[in-house]
Amino acid sequence: xxxxxxxxxxxxxxxxxxxxxSIAEVGKTCPFEIQRTYWIYDCPEFMKRGGHAHRHNxxxxxICVAGQVxxxxxxxxxxxxxxxxxxxxxxxxxxxxxxxxxxQQNSVLLVLASKLYAAEDYIRDYQxxxxxxxxxxEG
Numbered sequence: 728x729x730x731x732x733x734x735x736x737x738x739x740x741x742x743x744x745x746x747x748x749s750i751a752e753v754g755k756t757c758p759f760e761i762q763r764t765y766w767i768y769d770c771p772e773f774m775k776r777g778g779h780a781h782r783h784n785x786x787x788x789x790i791c792v793a794g795q796v797x798x799x800x801x802x803x804x805x806x807x808x809x810x811x812x813x814x815x816x817x818x819x820x821x822x823x824x825x826x827x828x829x830x831q832q833n834s835v836l837l838v839l840a841s842k843l844y845a846a847e848d849y850i851r852d853y854q855x856x857x858x859x860x861x862x863x864x865e866g
Contacts (some may be wrong), residue, residue, distance in 0.1 A: 803860025
């Protein structure tokens, strides 16, 4: 079952006159060591991305730093939907959770990941994901 504690609130420091800074710190707002950071941008409006899960212990935090991204997470039992549209809010995606994302035009999604990229860690076939997720939950 997906946790109810998937939203991470980052501090918002500053003012309207000067602008703001938000900070992700390991052990404070980030529950894992960050090995990789990447960002997705210039997607056409309503572009669907994601469509995969990770086999092993890859933890991620998704932060929409501009625009809006709709995220659906599914752990094989429960599905939850989120709207990311605030750079002070992060969404924690645990391992073995399928993610589908729909981008609004001019959106920028920043991702903090606990592991380096490994192609073999990706589950891109939905039926394979369901089999793995159910076997892990049962066993």
